[in-house]
Amino acid sequence: MVARITFEEQNFINNVKHVIQDNDVMAVVKNDAYHFGLEFAVESFMKAGIRTFSTTSLYEAVRIRKIDPHVNIFLMNPSIEFEKLKQYDIAMTLPSLKFYHEHLESLSGIKLHLEFENLLHRSGLKDQYEMIQVLEHNASLSKDNQSLIEGIWTHFGYADEFDGNEYETERDAWKKCLMHILNEGYTFEFIHSQNSASYVREDRLLDQHTHARLGIILYGSRPYSTLPTTVTKQNFSVTANVIQVRPIKKGETCGYSFQFTAEKDCNIAVVDIGYGDGILKTRANHDALINQKRYPIRGLMMSHMFIEVDESVQSGDTVTMYSDKIRIDEFTFKGVGANSEQISALNHHSLIKEIIS
Numbered sequence: 001m002v003a004r005i006t007f008e009e010q011n012f013i014n015n016v017k018h019v020i021q022d023n024d025v026m027a028v029v030k031n032d033a034y035h036f037g038l039e040f041a042v043e044s045f046m047k048a049g050i051r052t053f054s055t056t057s058l059y060e061a062v063r064i065r066k067i068d069p070h071v072n073i074f075l076m077n078p079s080i081e082f083e084k085l086k087q088y089d090i091a092m093t094l095p096s097l098k099f100y101h102e103h104l105e106s107l108s109g110i111k112l113h114l115e116f117e118n119l120l121h122r123s124g125l126k127d128q129y130e131m132i133q134v135l136e137h138n139a140s141l142s143k144d145n146q147s148l149i150e151g152i153w154t155h156f157g158y159a160d161e162f163d164g165n166e167y168e169t170e171r172d173a174w175k176k177c178l179m180h181i182l183n184e185g186y187t188f189e190f191i192h193s194q195n196s197a198s199y200v201r202e203d204r205l206l207d208q209h210t211h212a213r214l215g216i217i218l219y220g221s222r223p224y225s226t227l228p229t230t231v232t233k234q235n236f237s238v239t240a241n242v243i244q245v246r247p248i249k250k251g252e253t254c255g256y257s258f259q260f261t262a263e264k265d266c267n268i269a270v271v272d273i274g275y276g277d278g279i280l281k282t283r284a285n286h287d288a289l290i291n292q293k294r295y296p297i298r299g300l301m302m303s304h305m306f307i308e309v310d311e312s313v314q315s316g317d318t319v320t321m322y323s324d325k326i327r328i329d330e331f332t333f334k335g336v337g338a339n340s341e342q343i344s345a346l347n348h349h350s351l352i353k354e355i356i357s
């Protein structure tokens with residue numbers, strides 16, 4: 001009996017198809033594809049019809065190229081490994097005017113996507129005028145010295161916020177910048193801005209956009225809480241096992257340093273999963289699922305957990321921490337941590353990892 005993480009490949013692919021419908025999508029596969037495994041995710045996304053991928057790491061971008069010689073790969077962070085970018089045919093963001101001028105010579109023949117800084121202020125050109133400067137300067141160079149400016153993009157930092165109007169502000173600033181550039185007669189093979197939240201908020205692609213740049217919704221979690229669970233389906237589970245069930249008397253404590261004190265006589269299931277397997281401490285403030293019933297977690301240790309159970313629970317029973325019935329996003333909206341934070345924490349070296357095709 002060992003705790004395990006199980007991916008359902010065909011259901012994962014079917015869900016991706018359901019999410020993307022007939023829209024062109026750039027799948028975000030950074031951080032080992034949100035910890036699903038880069039190779040598993042890229043191959044599944046390709047089976048669902050996706051041909052364009054983005055990541056923040058050149059190391060991952062090269063791994064994607066090794067999976068397929070023809071897909072489009074976009075690196076969202078800048079790199080100065082220009083020869084490698086060319087060798088593996090990887091397009092890259094243009095993060096600032098300074099970067100453009102500093103690396104002018106090395107950028108010849110490199111595929112670039114002009115980045116608009118917007119409210120996030122993480123990276124990018126300040127406005128449409130800086131973009132025009134780059135476009136005009138690049139056009140003035142001889143063909144051999146030009147960069148291949150094939151894309152234009154931004155990232156929304158407020159698409160999953162509904163309290164203020166920051167999302168509308170950043171979206172409208174981007175639309176204005178984009179329209180200015182397009183009205184000047186420039187064309188791009190890739191125009192992308194929308195993450196999962198913006199994609200569902202706008203009811204799919206914004207005008208003029210060629211791709212939505214989606215992450216979490218492809219992996220089966222909702223980007224914000226008012227969406228129905230049907231918008232995307234979770235297709236992996238994390239399960240553990242009841243090792244034994246122990247009766248505890250009222251007033252007795254269990255776990256390190258009095259973690260739990262019984263308020264009444266009760267049964268405590270000892271379960272073979274803990275924070276060493278990537279279960280967040282905040283997740284342990286909530287329930288687990290045993291035989292289709294929810295029970296409260298009472299203590300979390302490195303390799304074990306205590307769950308208060310009733311008479312029906314036996315040693316050997318399966319304990320589900322995450323599945324389509326007890327989804328990651330449920331706990332996100334309860335404040336446990338972001339969807340990606342809970343998924344990234346899972347320890348693929350201690351959990352048995354299995355893929356059901």
Ligand SMILES: Cc1ncc(COP(=O)(O)O)c(C=O)c1O
Nearest residue numbers: 028155195196213214215216217
């Ligand atoms: C630049 C960029 N684009 C797209 C995404 C995808 O966002 P989401 O997972 O919310 O769809 C991310 C994720 O952090 C990102 O950093």
